[in-house]
Amino acid sequence: MLRTILKAMRPKQWVKNVLIFAGVVFDRKLSDPTALLATIEAAALFSLLASAVYLVNDISDLESDREHLTKKNRPIASGALPISLAWGVALVLFAVVFYFGYQLSSAFALICAVYAALNLMYSRWFKHMVILDVLILAGFYVIRVVVGLTVISVDRFSPWLYLATIFLALFMGVGKRRAELISAQQSGSNSRKVLELYTLDYLDQIIMIVLTSTIMTYSLYTFSAPNLPDNYATMLTIPFVIYGVFRYLYLLQVQQHGEAPEDIVLSDRPFQINLVLWAISILLIFYYF
Numbered sequence: 001m002l003r004t005i006l007k008a009m010r011p012k013q014w015v016k017n018v019l020i021f022a023g024v025v026f027d028r029k030l031s032d033p034t035a036l037l038a039t040i041e042a043a044a045l046f047s048l049l050a051s052a053v054y055l056v057n058d059i060s061d062l063e064s065d066r067e068h069l070t071k072k073n074r075p076i077a078s079g080a081l082p083i084s085l086a087w088g089v090a091l092v093l094f095a096v097v098f099y100f101g102y103q104l105s106s107a108f109a110l111i112c113a114v115y116a117a118l119n120l121m122y123s124r125w126f127k128h129m130v131i132l133d134v135l136i137l138a139g140f141y142v143i144r145v146v147v148g149l150t151v152i153s154v155d156r157f158s159p160w161l162y163l164a165t166i167f168l169a170l171f172m173g174v175g176k177r178r179a180e181l182i183s184a185q186q187s188g189s190n191s192r193k194v195l196e197l198y199t200l201d202y203l204d205q206i207i208m209i210v211l212t213s214t215i216m217t218y219s220l221y222t223f224s225a226p227n228l229p230d231n232y233a234t235m236l237t238i239p240f241v242i243y244g245v246f247r248y249l250y251l252l253q254v255q256q257h258g259e260a261p262e263d264i265v266l267s268d269r270p271f272q273i274n275l276v277l278w279a280i281s282i283l284l285i286f287y288y289f
Contacts, residue, residue, distance in 0.1 A: 141169035160221035
């Protein structure tokens with residue numbers, strides 16, 4: 001049962017919370033033990049919060065998940081995890097997060113409350129609203145960046161990074177809808193009614209817009225942010241970003257992946273290598289040159 005509970009908490013989704021470290025890395029505070037420890041604690045608590053939200057959402061989406069090709073195998077939808085136990089685990093996780101989160105930072109606890117409320121409203125209403133559904137999905141990624149900034153003393157965090165995060169999140173969110181639409185068309189079963197309001201051509205046009213915006217806003221960050229090296233060395237990281245979004249687009253449109261963005265991060269080796277090289281280059285430029 002413990003293994004089933006852990007599976008229902010979706011630990012693979014925790015990879016998204018790496019965005020919480022954006023503040024401590026890009027504000028060049030990675031060498032500050034206090035800031036780093038606070039960020040690690042925030043990431044751990046936020047992971048538990050996300051798991052609590054997933055449990056509540058799975059309970060709410062029980063009937064539609066049972067009609068989905070893969071979601072029907074989730075612990076709650078399959079009946080492996082009783083609903084009463086799922087509620088109990090979710091409530092315990094919420095209690096732990098808000099108790100320790102408030103001690104960490106009142107702002108952190110407030111952002112966690114906003115995230116939880118927005119997620120529950122998304123599951124109940126927003127996911128059925130065309131366009132607004134992907135905008136809310138992108139907002140969840142931006143909230144993760146904000147979470148990391150609430151637990152450290154921020155000096156100069158560039159707004160260009162917020163924009164780059166928004167467009168990157170929109171890119172993945174629209175790609176997720178595209179993959180879900182293709183899956184629904186192939187299986188003949190549609191567990192997400194909002195997909196009936198989209199077409200592949202429309203989604204592909206949005207993808208091109210947000211993909212271009214992602215590259216442009218990140219590029220503007222690399223030479224306009226106030227806390228970057230004077231030699232513009234950060235611009236050397238642009239090719240990694242270009243390859244990353246192009247690779248993701250290839251997996252999305254050619255390989256027909258993208259319904260679960262975290263699976264791409266955790267399984268596609270070229271994407272992983274590129275991500276590691278980008279991270280190494282950022283660390284070298286920020287902290288050693």
